[in-house]
Amino acid sequence: MYNPNGFAIKDVDELHQQILGTRLAMVITHGAQGLQASHLPLLFRPDEGPNGTLYGHFARANPQWKELQDGAEALVIFAGADAYVSPGFYPSKAEHGKVVPTWNYVAVHAHGTAEVFTDADRLLGLVSSLTDRHEAGRAQPWKVADAPADYIDGMLKAIVGFALPIQRLEGKRKLSQNRSTADIAGVREGLAASPDVHDQALAHLMR
Template sequence: MYNPSGFAIKDLHELQQQIIDTRLALMVTHGEQGLQASHLPLLFNPEQGPNGTLYGHFARGNPQWKELQNGAEALVIFAGADAYVSPGFYPSKAEHGKVVPTWNYVAVHAYGTADVFTEADRLLNLVSALTDRHEASRQQSWKVTDAPADYIDGMLNAIVGFALPIQRLEGKRKLSQNRSAADIAGVREGLAASPDVHDQALAHLMR
């Protein structure tokens, strides 16, 4: 991605935290069938490899997994908070009027090639871990073992798993760092006062 040095995230822990915080990632590949993209919930192990390893699965009918199997590089996008920035937020607007709208956001891109697998035990471990993660906040959490075993076996036959060691990792925090302190404060206050929860989330990052 276009990433001026003033916006680049350099800290590995911060990059990895954005991966952990993103509930649904976007995986993009390019192969014989051209560009393909899938929205996927992923598991992340930050201790496997220098940048961590991603785990997920495709529906078997999704042809994108075949591109991974053939060695295609994957780009996985983890989008964080984002917000439209109005020129009206800038105190400098009243001074000279030389302001335009922009967009503030946080994003992390991970790159790598994946190991594709179909072994039932690995798939079961994967879907169980994914389920446990997203059911953890529920008072009565559902577990894979709550479903009949033969039904789960059939579901596992319908998916293909992958492990993707992250070979390259880059991140961007565009939070008005290129503006004056007064303009940054104006953006932060303007977004914090918005009724939109996405604006408020972005304002929180600017504190």
């Protein structure tokens, strides 16, 4: 991604937190079928490898897993909060009028090549961990073991898992750092006052 130094996330823990906080990632590959993208929930193991390892699965009917099997590099995007920034938020607009709209956002990109697997026990461990993560906090969490074993066996045959050690990791926090202190405060206050929850989430990051 285009990532000027003033916007780049350098702190590894912050990069990891953005990955962990993104419920649905975008996995992009380029191979014989051209560009392909899938939206997938992923598990992140930060202690596996120098940059951590991502785990997920495709529907077997989705041909994208074959690109990974053939060694295609994957780009995985973890998109965070984002918001449109109106020139009307800037106090400097009244001073000189030399302002234009922009967009503030947070995003992390992970690059790597993956290992594809179809072993039933390994797939079961993966889907169980994914389920436990997203069921956590419910009054009565559903577990994979709640479904009939033969049904789960059949479902596992319909998916293909992958493990993707992250070889390159980069992140961007574009939160009006290139503006004056007054303009930053104006953006933060303008977004916080918006009825849009996405605007409010971005304003929270600017505190």
